[in-house]
Amino acid sequence: MPELPEVETIKSELLPRLVGRQFSQVIILDAKVVRHPSVSQFCQKLAGQRIGNLKRRGKYLLFYLSGAEVLIIHLMMAGALLLNPKQTERYTRAIFQFDDGSQIVFTDRRRLGALWLAENEAIVVGKLGPEPLASDFTAQVLKKWLQGRQAPIKALLLDQSFIAGIGNMYADEALLTAQIHPLKKANNISSKEVKSLHHAIQGVLRSAVGNKGASIDAYIRPGGELGTAHFSFRVAHRGGKPCPICGSTIQRTSLRNRGSYFCPNCQKLS
DNA sequence: CTTGGGACCTGGCTGC
DNA sequence: TGCAGCCAGGTCCCAA
Numbered sequence: 001m002p003e004l005p006e007v008e009t010i011k012s013e014l015l016p017r018l019v020g021r022q023f024s025q026v027i028i029l030d031a032k033v034v035r036h037p038s039v040s041q042f043c044q045k046l047a048g049q050r051i052g053n054l055k056r057r058g059k060y061l062l063f064y065l066s067g068a069e070v071l072i073i074h075l076m077m078a079g080a081l082l083l084n085p086k087q088t089e090r091y092t093r094a095i096f097q098f099d100d101g102s103q104i105v106f107t108d109r110r111r112l113g114a115l116w117l118a119e120n121e122a123i124v125v126g127k128l129g130p131e132p133l134a135s136d137f138t139a140q141v142l143k144k145w146l147q148g149r150q151a152p153i154k155a156l157l158l159d160q161s162f163i164a165g166i167g168n169m170y171a172d173e174a175l176l177t178a179q180i181h182p183l184k185k186a187n188n189i190s191s192k193e194v195k196s197l198h199h200a201i202q203g204v205l206r207s208a209v210g211n212k213g214a215s216i217d218a219y220i221r222p223g224g225e226l227g228t229a230h231f232s233f234r235v236a237h238r239g240g241k242p243c244p245i246c247g248s249t250i251q252r253t254s255l256r257n258r259g260s261y262f263c264p265n266c267q268k269l270s
Numbered sequence: 271c272t273t274g275g276g277a278c279c280t281g282g283c284t285g286c
Numbered sequence: 287t288g289c290a291g292c293c294a295g296g297t298c299c300c301a302a
Contacts, residue, residue: 001294001295001296002296003296022273059296069275073294074297075295075296076279076297077279077294077295077296077299078279078280078281078294078295091280108279109279109280109281110278110279110280110281110294110295111278111279111280112278112279112280112295112297124287133296149272149273150272150273151272155273158296160296160297167295167296168294168295168296169295182277201301216283216294217281217295218281218294237294240273256275256295257273257274257275257276257295258291258294258295258296259294259295267297
């Protein structure tokens with residue numbers, strides 16, 4: 001499931017292949033994926049535009065175009081962007097064709113991914129909090145934000161309006177590294193733990209970017225390769241298996257209808 | 271404003 | 287073998 005490291009990998013691998021390319025034709029096979037504007041407007045306006053730059057913001061991909069608009073893509077859980085796939089892909093929702101004959105195929109098994117052509121990118125990504133790997137995300141910022149909050153720490157880590165890019169898998173990994181129980185109330189977390197958590201978030205995300213993302217479920221890179229970050233997971237999706245730190249059995253609990261994996265020995269609630 | 275729950279979506283898996 | 291039901295989870299929407 002694409003979170004920050006997965007989207008960052010996709011961006012890095014598409015960037016050198018797409019900058020300077022001009023859209024020749026855009027084909028929408030599932031109208032549901034286009035959020036704004038209408039499907040016909042979306043296709044019409046994109047055709048002829050050249051890609052100037054490609055960036056990631058949180059879990060969103062932003063294509064800066066020669067015109068005034070920005071193409072924004074969110075892959076949600078099961079979306080993928082495939083560069084010149086050799087065979088016809090199942091679950092193809094959209095095809096972007098370029099002037100040099102290359103194409104990007106947007107596939108999405110669960111039909112939850114989304115495309116926007118936005119006049120103002122802030123309408124889509126304006127509410128996102130800081131990038132967790134950027135210099136403005138400090139332990140102080142994290143501490144201040146957690147103060148007085150009653151919600152479980154993991155719920156807050158998943159709030160994109162505070163930190164942009166952390167999802168279920170990397171929240172679990174960071175909380176194990178910092179030895180904090182996912183259900184611990186944010187205002188019960190000590191200053192020392194906040195520092196540890198801040199360090200863990202950055203470490204876990206940097207490591208996963210280096211491993212080109214985690215191929216749990218549907219994540220696949222533009223060239224068809226998988227990421228390897230999941231081989232380094234210590235708790236995420238490892239219910240019933242031994243904790244690599246202490247050997248205790250990793251447990252699964254439910255938070256906001258999401259699976260949360262944790263080590264009952266390393267991550268104590270009280 | 272904060273918090274929590276459900277909806278969206280569908281393939282894959284488990285268990286009866 | 288067939289099928290019901292759970293699981294996966296990012297984001298939006300709504301209610302308390």
